[in-house]
Amino acid sequence: MTRLLLVGGGHSHVQVLLGLAARRAADLQVTVVSRDILTPYSGMLPGVVAGHYEPADALIDLAPLCEAAGAELLQAEVDRLDPAAGTAGTGDGRSWGYDLVSINCGSAPGLGPIPSATEIGVAVKPISGFLSRWEHLLAHLRERRGDTFRLVVVGAGAGGVEMALALNYRLREREACRGLQVSLIDAAESILPGHDPGLARRLDAILARQGVDFRGGTRIAEALSDGLIMDTGDIIAADEVLWVTDAGAQPWPGEAGLAVDRRGFIRVDAGLRSLSHPNVFATGDIVSFAPEALPKAGVYAVRQGPLLADNLLRAAAGRPLRDYRPQRHYLVLISTGNRYAVAARGRWTAEGAWAWRWKDWIDRRFIRRFRRH
Ligand SMILES: Cc1cc2nc3c(=O)[nH]c(=O)nc-3n(C[C@H](O)[C@H](O)[C@H](O)COP(=O)(O)OP(=O)(O)OC[C@H]3O[C@@H](n4cnc5c(N)ncnc54)[C@H](O)[C@@H]3O)c2cc1C
Incomplete structure (x- = not known):
């Protein structure tokens, strides 16, 4: 028996579960440990905020997927890994042994350098935390409909631009918050750094x-x-702040001695x-892909999900791995x-x-794949 531990229910692991079910x-x-059992699909989050979808439309339930894959599911936030002992665990003393571990736990908002940022405003990541705060923020804004x-x-970045436009539309057009002013700010001079200037x-x-x-x-x-x-001393007045800043890494993979890049993302x-531990796999935002730099999208x-599923089975059987070739x-x-x-x-x-109808079709089709179980 090979013990396979999946940490996080991200976009790759939900597909690994489909692969294992097939x-x-x-x-x-197989054991899955995830902070969220209802794992959010971020592509639909701006649509939830704009009011086009219910929050439940953008959530994937890990429980039926695990059942179909014959996997045990536990809700916990892993914050330590001991590669020598082959365990992953949490601060409250729970731990799970593995022969092979795969990490798909996404990214955390990169708020580290800004003092008090974690106490002020709402971070869009983790999305599950944002969704519960969103209902509260919406209720609060409805009460202050007539105010500035x-x-x-x-x-x-793409997420920040989408969220600013979704909030603006929802609050002004659908909730009649006429005194609302939405501002978008960034340290970069222009929006969408890293994207084609035509898109920006x-x-x-x-x-x-x-x-x-x-x-x-x-x-x-x-x-x-x-x-x-601001660092210039200027002040931007804000009644509410939404953080959609650069993705940061959770610290525990680096603390465990896995090879990570200078920002703490796992090098694969x-x-x-x-690169350092052959029985550790990782995908998605938490990864620093060694062959070439990839954006956090x-x-x-x-796309890594189906290949990861195959490579985990290959690793368990001692067979050579296939290469992921990003487009x-x-x-x-x-x-x-x-x-x-x-x-x-x-x-x-x-x-x-x-283009919106195209996106809506792609997003709904993606989510539907996980609803048949
Ligand atoms: C508003 C917004 C819109 C976006 N829209 C798009 C888009 O349209 N297209 C696009 O390509 N990208 C988009 N992105 C980027 C996208 O969100 C991320 O690139 C993507 O979610 C990364 O997927 P992932 O599988 O790595 O992790 P995630 O989707 O973040 O999943 C992480 C999973 O791990 C679990 N988890 C986290 N930490 C732990 C832990 N310590 N222990 C156990 N479980 C844990 C979580 O509960 C979750 O199930 C958007 C981002 C934002 C903020």
């Missing part, structure tokens, strides 16, 4: 059309209960195997709140209501 391996004993309310979204230009125009104000080159020195202090080879975690260009679909989206692939960009 190819039950008699000599594999300044909402600042920090982080102008389209979204700049949409932000301006919808009255969302973007302030680039804005570095936060400190977060206060009523605003953000083309087979998605740790769910599409990678999704150079992938389809980016950024929703803009109002059932409209901008599409990009490489240097090609376009926009329209059709």
Whole structure:
């Protein structure tokens, strides 16, 4: 018997569970330990905020997937790994032994350098935490419908732009919060750093059309209960702050002595195997892919899933691994709140209501795959 431990129920592991359900391996004993049993699909989160989906539409239930895969499921947040003993555990003393472990625990918001950021405002990650705070924030804003309310979204990557536009649409158009001002800020000079400038230009125009104000080159020195202090000393007043900042790594893989990059992400080879520990695999946002730098985007975690499933079975059987070959260009679909989206692939960009319908179709199809059990 090989004991396979899956840490986290991210976009790759849900597919590993589908793979294991289809190819039950008699000599594999599988345990899943995840912080969330209802694991969120981030692609639909802006649509939840905009009011197009119910929160439950964007959640994948791990329980039936584990049952179909013959896996034991436990709800816990792993915060330690002992590669020498072959165990993963939690601060309250629980631990699980493994022969093979796979880590797909996503990323944490990178708030470390900003004093008091963790006490102020709402972080979009972990998404399960955000979803419970969101209902509360919405109720609060409904009560203050007639008042001036300044909402600042920090982080102008794809997630931040989508969230700013979704919040703006929901609160102004559907909740009639007429005194609302949504601002988007980032240390970079322009939105969507790392993406094609054509995509950024389209979204700049949409932000301006919808009255969302973007302030680039804005570095936060400190977060206060009523605003953000910049490193220039300027203050941006804020009644609520939403953090959609760069992805950070959970500290425990690095503390365990796994090979990690300078930001703490687990370094893996083309087979998605740790560079330092051959019985440790990792995928998704927590990974620093050694063959080439990859952005932190769910599409990678999704694409790595089927290959990870195969490689875990191969590793358990002592067979050679297959290589993951990331695609150079992938389809980016950024929703803009109002059932409209901008599409990009490489240097090609376009926009329209059709792009939103395309995204909606892709997202619903993805989620449906996990609902048949
Ligand atoms: C608003 C927003 C919109 C986005 N939209 C898109 C999009 O449209 N397309 C795209 O490609 N990317 C998008 N992203 C990026 C995307 O969210 C991430 O790249 C993706 O979620 C990473 O997937 P993952 O499988 O690595 O981890 P996650 O999806 O974060 O899953 C992590 C899992 O691990 C569990 N977990 C976490 N820590 C532990 C622990 N210590 N122990 C046990 N379990 C743990 C969690 O409960 C969860 O089940 C968006 C991000 C945001 C913020």
